Amino acid sequence: MGLRSKLGLIFLLVSSLAILVLCVAVYTQAESSRLDRTRGLADERIKAAADTYNLNEVEVLGSQLDDPAVPDQLLEAVREGKRATFKTGSPNPKMWAAVGVKGGKVLSIVQDYDNEDASMRALRRALIIGGIGTVAMVALVSVVAAGSLSRRIVAVAGSARRIAGGDLDASAVETIGKRDGKVGSRNKDEVHALATAIDSMASSLRGQLEAERRFTADVAHDLRTPVTGLLTAAELLPPSRPSELVRDRAKVLRGLVEDLLEIARFDSGVEQADLEHIGLGAFVASAVGRLRMQQAIAPDSVVVRLTGTDATVSTDSRRVERILANLIVNGLRHGRPPIEVTVQGRTVEVVDHGSGYPEELIAEGPRRFRSGMAERGAGHGLGLTIAAGHAKVLGAELTFGAAPTGGALARLVLPPSPETDS
Known part of the structure; x- marks a missing residue:
C-alpha cells in the first residue's frame, strides 16, 4: 500500500470516528432533552392535579389515588415529601409522576413514553444521511490531499534519483515548485524542507566531487614533469639489475600519472568522440x-x-x-x-x-x-x-x-x- 492510500485511509478512519462520535453525542443530547421535556410536562400535570385535589378532592388530568402500579422508587421519594417523576424501562416505557396529597394519600399520573418518537426518527435519519455524506466528502478531500502530498514526495524522490544517477544540477525544490505551479513560493512545509535538504546534500556532493577532480588533475599535472625527468634519468643509468628495477618502476609511475590525467579529463566533461x-x-x-x-x-x-x-x-x-x-x-x-x-x-x-x-x-x-x-x-x-x-x-x-x-x-x-x- 502506497503513501497516498495509507494517508487517505488514515484521514478517512479518523474523520469517520469523529463524525460517529459527534452523531452519537447529538442524538444522545436530543434524547436527553426530550426526556427532560417529558418529565417537565408530567411534573406540571401532577402539580396541577394535586392542587385541584387538595381544594376539591377531585381527580383530574387522568390522576389516580393510591394506584398500586406506582413504582416503588417513586413511592419512596413521595414518602420523603417530594414531588417526583420516574421513567420505567422497556419494553413498555412509561413516565410516572406522583405527589403526596391530603389524607396521606398518593396522587399519581402515568403516560406512555414512546422511544420511537417521530421527531427522533427524523433526527436519526438526518444524522445517518448527513454522516454518510460528510464521510464521503471527507474521503474525497482526503484522497485529493493525500494525492497531492504523495505526488510532491514522488517528485522529490525523482530528483533524488537523478542526483544519485549523476545529475548533480537537479533541484528538488524547483521540481516541487514547478509541480505546484508556485516557483519561488514561500510556502514551506515538511516536503519543502526535505527537498531543501536533498538540494543541500547535492550541492555539498558537487563541491566534494569538484574538489576531488581538481585534486586529481593538479596532482597528475604536478607529477608529470618530475616523473618524465625521472624516467629520462633512469634511461641514462648503466646497465644493471638495479637500473632495470628503477626504469621499470619509473615506467609504472608514468603510466599511473597518465591514467590520472585521463580520468581528470573525463571528470571535466570536455572529452568528445571523434567518429x-x-x-x-x-x-x-x-x-x-x-x-x-x-x-x-x-x-x-x-x-x-x-x-x-x-x-x-x-x-x-x-x-x-x-x-x-x-x-x-x-x-x-x-x-x-x-x-x-x-x-x-x-x-x-x-x-x-x-x-x-x-x-x-x-x-x-x-x-x-x-x-x-x-x-x-x-x-x-x-x-x-x-x-x-x-x-x-x-x-x-x-x-x-x-x-x-x-x-x-x-x-x-x-x-x-x-x-x-x-
Missing part, C-alpha cells in the same frame, strides 16, 4: 594484434572470434582500442589466459578464465583505486574506470558480469549508427 566508420570485427582483430606487439603477449593468450557478419559502426576507434586494451590487460593481470574476445554485430565480449569480478564491481561498476578481490591481484583499479569513461564518451554500454563458463565477462555494446540501422 569514423569502421568494420568492428576487423578493427578488433588488428587492435588485439597491436596490443600483442606492444605488451609482448603470447598469441595464444588472447583469442579473437568473429560471430556472424562484420558490422560497420560509427565510433571513435582510438577509444574503442583503449577500452579493449584495458579489458584485456585487466584479464591477463587478474584472471587467467586465454582471454577470449568475441565480436558479434555491435557487441564485443571479453572473457577471462580467472575467479571473476567481485560482486560489488558487478553491482556498482568500477571505481578508481579499487582493484577488486585480493585473489585477482594488485593494482590501482584505474583500468576499468578509464574503460568505463571512454564507453560513456562513446555513448556505449559497458557492463561487467560472470561468464557462463566461469571467469570475468565484460560486454561492450556500441551505439547504432544510421548506416547500421538501415
Whole structure:
C-alpha cells in the first residue's frame, strides 16, 4: 500500500470516528432533552392535579389515588415529601409522576413514553444521511490531499534519483515548485524542507566531487614533469639489475600519472568522440594484434572470434582500442589466459578464465583505486574506470558480469549508427 492510500485511509478512519462520535453525542443530547421535556410536562400535570385535589378532592388530568402500579422508587421519594417523576424501562416505557396529597394519600399520573418518537426518527435519519455524506466528502478531500502530498514526495524522490544517477544540477525544490505551479513560493512545509535538504546534500556532493577532480588533475599535472625527468634519468643509468628495477618502476609511475590525467579529463566533461566508420570485427582483430606487439603477449593468450557478419559502426576507434586494451590487460593481470574476445554485430565480449569480478564491481561498476578481490591481484583499479569513461564518451554500454563458463565477462555494446540501422 502506497503513501497516498495509507494517508487517505488514515484521514478517512479518523474523520469517520469523529463524525460517529459527534452523531452519537447529538442524538444522545436530543434524547436527553426530550426526556427532560417529558418529565417537565408530567411534573406540571401532577402539580396541577394535586392542587385541584387538595381544594376539591377531585381527580383530574387522568390522576389516580393510591394506584398500586406506582413504582416503588417513586413511592419512596413521595414518602420523603417530594414531588417526583420516574421513567420505567422497556419494553413498555412509561413516565410516572406522583405527589403526596391530603389524607396521606398518593396522587399519581402515568403516560406512555414512546422511544420511537417521530421527531427522533427524523433526527436519526438526518444524522445517518448527513454522516454518510460528510464521510464521503471527507474521503474525497482526503484522497485529493493525500494525492497531492504523495505526488510532491514522488517528485522529490525523482530528483533524488537523478542526483544519485549523476545529475548533480537537479533541484528538488524547483521540481516541487514547478509541480505546484508556485516557483519561488514561500510556502514551506515538511516536503519543502526535505527537498531543501536533498538540494543541500547535492550541492555539498558537487563541491566534494569538484574538489576531488581538481585534486586529481593538479596532482597528475604536478607529477608529470618530475616523473618524465625521472624516467629520462633512469634511461641514462648503466646497465644493471638495479637500473632495470628503477626504469621499470619509473615506467609504472608514468603510466599511473597518465591514467590520472585521463580520468581528470573525463571528470571535466570536455572529452568528445571523434567518429569514423569502421568494420568492428576487423578493427578488433588488428587492435588485439597491436596490443600483442606492444605488451609482448603470447598469441595464444588472447583469442579473437568473429560471430556472424562484420558490422560497420560509427565510433571513435582510438577509444574503442583503449577500452579493449584495458579489458584485456585487466584479464591477463587478474584472471587467467586465454582471454577470449568475441565480436558479434555491435557487441564485443571479453572473457577471462580467472575467479571473476567481485560482486560489488558487478553491482556498482568500477571505481578508481579499487582493484577488486585480493585473489585477482594488485593494482590501482584505474583500468576499468578509464574503460568505463571512454564507453560513456562513446555513448556505449559497458557492463561487467560472470561468464557462463566461469571467469570475468565484460560486454561492450556500441551505439547504432544510421548506416547500421538501415
